[in-house]
Amino acid sequence: MQVTFKVLADLTPAERSDLTRRSEADLSFFLERVGPIIEAVKTEGDAALARFGRDFDKAAGLRPDDLKATEADFDAAFTQVAPEVIAAIRFGIENIRSFHEEQSPEAMWLKEVRPGAFAGDRFTPISSVALYVPRGKGAFPSVTMMTSVPAVVAGVPDLAIFTPPGPDGKVDAATLVAARLAGVSTVYKAGGAQAVAAAAYGTETVKRARKIVGPGSPWVVAAKRLLSSVIDPGLPAGPSECVILADDTVHGGLAALDLLIEAEHGPDSSAWLVTSSRRVAEEALAALPEHWSRMGAQRVEFSQKVLGGRSGGIILARDMADACAFVNEYAPEHLEILSEKPFEYLGDITEAAEILMGTHTPVSIANFALGPNAVLPTSAGASTYGPLSVTDFVRRSSIGYVTPKGYAPLAEAAHTLARYEGFDNHANAVSEIRTRYLK
Structure with a gap:
């Protein structure tokens, strides 16, 4: 060797x-081939997901009405996974949760930038996020832990794991254990480009998500790139x-x-x-x-x-x-x-x-x-991205509040710049016209 x-x-x-x-520096091979997969999922929904599960994941017998793990599947997983593995998952989740709770931003902060004028940020959870857990070269309950825990800590109300089914048409048992212990109850039997498409567009079974996070093969990376105008693809994780x-x-x-x-x-x-x-x-x-x-x-x-x-x-x-x-x-x-x-x-x-x-x-x-989170940017993404974190599951809104005391100097500066840039009503909105209404 x-x-x-x-x-x-x-x-x-x-x-x-x-x-x-x-x-995956050159994705042209994959970009050409994921387009038809995406279109099939968009138009055929569950039928396409089941077909691709049979064709790509060799999940013989996977049906359109069997794309979501059941409560019985979760319960059975705890009997199938060795106690020491469950204990290790619990141990990891405890540390991951502790780290990400410390990482969480405060819900809102305000600073008095001038007397009577306040500005700050408010953080609220993204409404729905898909968590991608690969399986092709092994089973990865650790990825389930790393994607699920910060999402739960952030308070995302609608979370779903997407992971390829095995040849038996089932989800990896340890992945189900990790999902339940982390606090995620929805797991779909779908992987690859078809999973990204399902998360982006939704199907009869799959609820559409606003964002997808998690590492994946070049097929997943290519699908995220093609669908980036439909679903937030998160940090680049190949x-x-x-x-x-x-x-x-x-x-x-x-x-x-x-x-x-x-x-x-x-x-x-x-x-x-x-x-x-x-x-x-x-x-x-x-x-x-x-x-x-x-x-x-x-x-x-x-x-x-x-x-x-x-x-x-x-x-x-x-x-x-x-x-x-x-x-x-x-x-x-x-x-x-x-x-x-x-x-x-x-x-x-x-x-x-x-x-x-x-x-x-x-x-x-x-x-x-x-x-610390092990879902990390690849392909030199570290130059501009950091690890997956709680902040990947929240959206930031700026907050502004100006009191009567703080209004005058801010209005004067805004009026001057609005006139310079040629925006008439920007200027009018902070002129004596406003002052008359306020009186």
């Missing part, structure tokens, strides 16, 4: 830039990606271990180890076969394709400043600063959605149990 190995100093600017390309930034205070085998966390998600993931230490790089290369020997065949296949392709491997930087510069160019979804002195590098990192510090904070802990 040949792992991709790059020396930054040997690369041209174009070659260096090419390392930052993601698997295939998993990470950068492990390691210095010479750690063993390369540890860096290799953490490099495989996101690489095993799927062949469309991205995973890079960036270090200034040739020793760390060589130790990582040497350790990978041993780590792979402890993984299942499918996860080995996925991670080897990533690390042997153009979206992953090992990068040797000139020094740690160069390594940090590359991290900022890449703007990763997950970043581990793998070092005995991680805070020395934190100030140099400006472009990363999640920054995990030190040798005891692997992505695994953040994905499942720590509390």
